[in-house]
Amino acid sequence: MILAKYSTLLITTLLGIGLGGGFSLARAQERTPSVCPPPVLSRLVRHRVSAGETLESIARAYNLIPATLMGLNPVLRSGKAPVGTEILVPPFNGIRVELGSNQSWREVAKQYGVRPDALYEVNGCQSAPKVVFIPGVNWSPVASPGQSPSTQFTRILAGYPLPMQPSQSAILLSYGWGVQPTTGEVGFHSGVDLAAPVGTQVLAVGDGTVAFAGNQGAYGQLIVINHREGLQTRYAQLGSIQVKVGQVVKQGQVIGTTGTSGRPSLTQPHLHFEVRSRSSLGWVAENPETYLLQNIPRPNQATR
Missing domain, CATH: 3.10.350.10 (LysM domain)
Structure with missing residues (x-):
């Protein structure tokens, strides 16, 4: 997926490389x-x-x-x-x-x-x-992009974005640089693609306020939630959205369902999920696995 314009400019001006775009x-x-x-x-x-x-x-x-x-x-x-x-x-x-x-x-x-x-x-x-x-890594004056999040941050994002247990899910496409399945080229993927049948409920991973809810180019139907301590989560390529901008949500609350909107990086049904942190330079993509996805299995490359 290629990073698309975002109405509040949180994505286009300072985030660098997006879902599947970038240097080839x-x-x-x-x-x-x-x-x-x-x-x-x-x-x-x-x-x-x-x-x-x-x-x-x-x-x-x-x-x-x-x-x-x-x-x-x-x-x-x-x-x-x-x-x-x-x-x-x-x-x-x-x-x-x-x-x-x-x-x-x-x-x-x-x-x-x-x-x-x-x-x-x-x-x-x-x-x-x-x-x-x-x-594809954004320099930040706040923290090193490879730095592990503190326990305080992992408590803020303590949930899971799908109703099944993490051990019952799978990461189809990881965060970071790698071969993009749809193009065969090396590119940057700013989140993780979690296996989930179309229509699966999508849950907020922490308490927060909805900052964006709508269609956003390559992201498709997108929900952006701002959390405490400068953390943000994004849920993309949704089939439906069940929250609105400004709404306060709780961890585990249903916010939408999975779908195939936008330009997915995979043909298999999935949820595109991102974690970002705020700095003076904008919202910087972080590896979601360091927050809440450490033990999720990964299928073989051939299954992508």
Whole structure:
């Protein structure tokens, strides 16, 4: 699925890469004769800030989000772009991460929910890099995208979005970078797709207030719920919506039913579920599995 416009601009301006869109390794390989493209960090463009330019205008010019530029350039983290400053610009959204002395790039891939082969390729197929570029991860001044949520946060989102027990469900498509079933290309998936027959009740995973309820492009019929401590959950590709904007909901309350609206990433019936956290840069996608989906089984790739 490709990230669509959202009426309150919570999705389009600062979230980066959405459901199934983003950087395509296949397209990148079409532009270079080598099997592995040069490392992303060797392809940074130097940009000198001119009078009248802003952080937002520079990001737009390079088809990036401001968070990407702020992560690579500390001078921009005040939100301003000083005239005359030379900044580094990557070819696509992501963050720069230095590896620890005993840390491998495979461990970094696992920490950030990125497919190891995707991380390996975008970093030039280096066997032992000291610094890597993590595609599709939004830099945040609040917390590391790979950081595990606190117990306080997991209490806020203590439910499950489907009426069956987690052990009776399955993750058909995980969060993060990987091969997208509908395109065969490597792309970023900003949530998880949970197996569920069409018409299955969808439940709020925590107490909160409905921030959006309606049709939203690739998301299809979408419900967005804001929770305490800057957490947000999203329930997409629904068949029906049973709440309205501004309504206060309780954990376990039925908010809609599963369906096939929008542009699903899979042909199998499922619920697309997301967890996001709020920062000064917008709503940043988090891995739902670190909050409430740790022990859900996954079918073999062939069943997708």
